[in-house]
Amino acid sequence: GQQLNQSPQSMFIQEGEDVSMNCTSSSIFNTWLWYKQDPGEGPVLLIALYKAGELTSNGRLTAQFGITRKDSFLNISASIPSDVGIYFCAGQVLIQGAQKLVFGQGTRLTINP
Amino acid sequence: NAGVTQTPKFRILKIGQSMTLQCTQDMNHNYMYWYRQDPGMGLKLIYYSVGAGITDKGEVPNGYNVSRSTTEDFPLRLELAAPSQTSVYFCASRTRVGGYTFGSGTRLTVV
Numbered sequence: 001g002q003q004l005n006q007s008p009q010s011m012f013i014q015e016g017e018d019v020s021m022n023c024t025s026s027s028i029f030n031t032w033l034w035y036k037q038d039p040g041e042g043p044v045l046l047i048a049l050y051k052a053g054e055l056t057s058n059g060r061l062t063a064q065f066g067i068t069r070k071d072s073f074l075n076i077s078a079s080i081p082s083d084v085g086i087y088f089c090a091g092q093v094l095i096q097g098a099q100k101l102v103f104g105q106g107t108r109l110t111i112n113p
Numbered sequence: 114n115a116g117v118t119q120t121p122k123f124r125i126l127k128i129g130q131s132m133t134l135q136c137t138q139d140m141n142h143n144y145m146y147w148y149r150q151d152p153g154m155g156l157k158l159i160y161y162s163v164g165a166g167i168t169d170k171g172e173v174p175n176g177y178n179v180s181r182s183t184t185e186d187f188p189l190r191l192e193l194a195a196p197s198q199t200s201v202y203f204c205a206s207r208t209r210v211g212g213y214t215f216g217s218g219t220r221l222t223v224v
Contacts, residue, residue: 004155006155009153033212033213040217040218041217041218042117042203042205042215042216042217042218043156043203043215044215045212045213048212088155088156090155096169098144098161098163098169099144100158100161100171101146101156101158101213103148103155103156103157104155105153105154105155106153106154106155
């Protein structure tokens with residue numbers, strides 16, 4: 001089945017630094033989504049990408065849908081303490097007539113003040 | 114709007130017991146999903162439903178059952194709980210073209 005490889009698995013940075021994480025797959029996806037999960041909560045959507053090559057920003061977050069439709073990256077600029085959490089990429093694909101999400105393993109972001 | 118509501122938030126089960134995880138959404142979404150999240154991993158799809166009366170298996174359906182008698186409710190049933198089912202369970206819903214809304218999860222421990 002479809003699999004997403006998300007890297008890095010964890011990041012330890014200083015407040016104010018920029019962050020970059022990415023997801024790759026051998027499969028093609030028709031939508032890429034980036035989620036953030038805080039402890040004890042469900043994932044919350046940050047950015048959705050619907051077209052190959054699309055570059056979308058949401059405040060300090062920027063994400064791109066790879067041209068090959070097999071990868072995506074998320075950048076966070078000027079990190080702040082509330083950025084701490086686990087970030088997941090997810091690719092949406094049509095399987096057996098229904099849209100389904102396939103998740104990466106997550107990137108755990110820790111920020112030192 | 115409450116969004117997606119999951120109950121209970123926490124539960125400890127003994128091996129062989131059964132339970133139902135409840136999921137309700139008030140957004141009139143047709144599509145609903147159950148995922149499990151193991152420590153340090155992403156979410157894996159257990160079952161999904163594209164509308165009332167229609168359900169189908171996801172990636173990891175063994176040991177679970179679902180029903181969808183109404184648009185709002187999508188309960189997940191565990192029969193004969195096993196330690197391998199210790200996980201955090203998330204329910205999600207969406208419209209046909211919209212983004213996914215997740216519940217806050219049910220943390221289940223089987224001992």
